[in-house]
Amino acid sequence: MSEPSLPEQIANELRRDILRGTLVPGAPLKERDRALEMGVSRTPMREAIRILSQEGLVVLRPARSPLVADPPLSDIMDHVIVLRALEELSGELACTNATEEDLDKLRAINAKFESEFYTADRLVSFETDMSFHMAIARASHNHALADTHRSFLARLWRARFLTSTRRRNRQTVLEQHAALLDALCRRDRAALKTAFDAHLGHLADDIRKVFEKEQT
Amino acid sequence: MSEPSLPEQIANELRRDILRGTLVPGAPLKERDRALEMGVSRTPMREAIRILSQEGLVVLRPARSPLVADPPLSDIMDHVIVLRALEELSGELACTNATEEDLDKLRAINAKFESEFYTADRLVSFETDMSFHMAIARASHNHALADTHRSFLARLWRARFLTSTRRRNRQTVLEQHAALLDALCRRDRAALKTAFDAHLGHLADDIRKVFEKEQT
DNA sequence: CAATGGTTTTTGGTATACCAAATCTCGAAA
DNA sequence: TTTCGAGATTTGGTATACCAAAAACCATTG
Numbered sequence: 136m137s138e139p140s141l142p143e144q145i146a147n148e149l150r151r152d153i154l155r156g157t158l159v160p161g162a163p164l165k166e167r168d169r170a171l172e173m174g175v176s177r178t179p180m181r182e183a184i185r186i187l188s189q190e191g192l193v194v195l196r197p198a199r200s201p202l203v204a205d206p207p208l209s210d211i212m213d214h215v216i217v218l219r220a221l222e223e224l225s226g227e228l229a230c231t232n233a234t235e236e237d238l239d240k241l242r243a244i245n246a247k248f249e250s251e252f253y254t255a256d257r258l259v260s261f262e263t264d265m266s267f268h269m270a271i272a273r274a275s276h277n278h279a280l281a282d283t284h285r286s287f288l289a290r291l292w293r294a295r296f297l298t299s300t301r302r303r304n305r306q307t308v309l310e311q312h313a314a315l316l317d318a319l320c321r322r323d324r325a326a327l328k329t330a331f332d333a334h335l336g337h338l339a340d341d342i343r344k345v346f347e348k349e350q351t
Numbered sequence: 352m353s354e355p356s357l358p359e360q361i362a363n364e365l366r367r368d369i370l371r372g373t374l375v376p377g378a379p380l381k382e383r384d385r386a387l388e389m390g391v392s393r394t395p396m397r398e399a400i401r402i403l404s405q406e407g408l409v410v411l412r413p414a415r416s417p418l419v420a421d422p423p424l425s426d427i428m429d430h431v432i433v434l435r436a437l438e439e440l441s442g443e444l445a446c447t448n449a450t451e452e453d454l455d456k457l458r459a460i461n462a463k464f465e466s467e468f469y470t471a472d473r474l475v476s477f478e479t480d481m482s483f484h485m486a487i488a489r490a491s492h493n494h495a496l497a498d499t500h501r502s503f504l505a506r507l508w509r510a511r512f513l514t515s516t517r518r519r520n521r522q523t524v525l526e527q528h529a530a531l532l533d534a535l536c537r538r539d540r541a542a543l544k545t546a547f548d549a550h551l552g553h554l555a556d557d558i559r560k561v562f563e564k565e566q567t
Numbered sequence: 568c569a570a571t572g573g574t575t576t577t578t579g580g581t582a583t584a585c586c587a588a589a590t591c592t593c594g595a596a597a
Numbered sequence: 598t599t600t601c602g603a604g605a606t607t608t609g610g611t612a613t614a615c616c617a618a619a620a621a622c623c624a625t626t627g
Binding site: 178182214279287 | 437
């Protein structure tokens with residue numbers, strides 16, 4: 136296993152800052168200053184910013200500083216719609232293509248998620264949440280699908296992170312994950328689709344609520 | 352409307368070369384040499400190569416020359432599967448969201464496609480084909496979906512280009528486009544889905560054939 | 568005091584220089 | 598003759614220098 140390249144490391148660093156709120160939406164990302172304070176040159180910093188722009192976390196403007204993305208609610212909802220389609224396709228394919236190993240991995244991740252539930256740190260439990268969904272996508276054994284799915288998860292990272300604040304939500308998520316896992320193990324397409332719809336419908340509602348609250 | 356940036360221009364240039372076959376799959380893309388012979392510096396050439404790698408036309412290797420992509424058939428089929436899901440979702444959303452202007456644009460593109468049918472140049476008629484599909488995706492009024500869809504079309508560009516060789520195929524494509532347009536104008540979800548299935552099923556078969564022929 | 572125009576500063580885009588890792592070459596040794 | 602390794606070379610990764618466009622600032626003027 137090779138360690139991530141320098142631009143990727145920088146991108147990870149910036150991503151964390153964005154998700155944690157150190158870098159607020161709409162803030163400019165001056166590549167020169169940022170490179171200086173991180174002790175790297177502009178070139179890899181530049182590439183890191185491109186990576187984040189591809190993930191939708193920053194927006195590029197011609198001849199201007201890149202900005203930390205601050206997408207309108209409609210944009211996020213568009214992403215949720217596509218994510219739902221991708222996850223349902225993943226599930227459908229996984230029902231026929233998933234191996235026992237795939238399922239074991241999923242069970243392991245789910246167990247990890249449940250055990251982490253009380254240990255608090257949101258970012259950690261959140262990353263486990265992500266990896267659960269990514270593991271389902273990978274179980275489809277469709278590489279293109281898994282990649283695209285991962286990209287959409289990344290784009291929704293911030294919005295989902297904000298909704299994961301409330302403990303009540305996390306409890307619901309726990310149950311929904313169990314439903315997903317169960318349906319997949321039984322290779323029950325219909326049940327899996329239903330579970331995804333519930334999970335993502337819930338997500339859409341939560342995001343809407345967070346936005347309304349932010350409005351004040 | 353602003354002109355494309357230098358990296359984009361370079362990427363377009365390289366893309367054409369790859370599609371036309373000037374750059375064969377598996378060939379290395381030495382950024383230094385390529386930049387020199389195009390009269391630009393390595394920096395924008397580097398970015399152009401990143402763009403193409405994101406489109407799947409070239410593959411990056413750590414500490415090695417990037418290569419013109421030569422994906423196995425299974426990879427391409429994976430992409431076709433996802434593309435189908437994306438187009439069906441586009442159609443479904445377009446049935447409710449498309450405006451009359453959207454439909455007019457589609458009719459115009461389709462007319463252009465039909466008229467170009469006999470004027471030969473494959474690359475031109477091929478680009479019109481692409482723009483027809485992209486217009487449907489745009490009619491969904493889901494920006495994220497349209498973007499992702501475009502990216503998948505780009506990744507399948509080469510494979511689809513190869514299958515567009517035979518005139519017979521192009522005739523069929525003509526009819527299938529008409530069916531798509533008709534279903535969308537009637538806002539008939541089911542018919543649209545059927546038409547997409549036919550269109551993309553056909554594409555999958557064609558690609559398979561081209562690959563089998565290439566094997567020799 | 569407000570508006571305007573020109574100058575300075577900031578900032579991203581591009582070119583170039585330097586470095587380190589991977590590869591290739593070719594000769595020496597078994 | 599074959600194999601192996603040291604040095605030369607190729608090549609991508611990174612740092613730095615230069616440039617042009619945009620913005621901010623300020624002085625001048627009505």
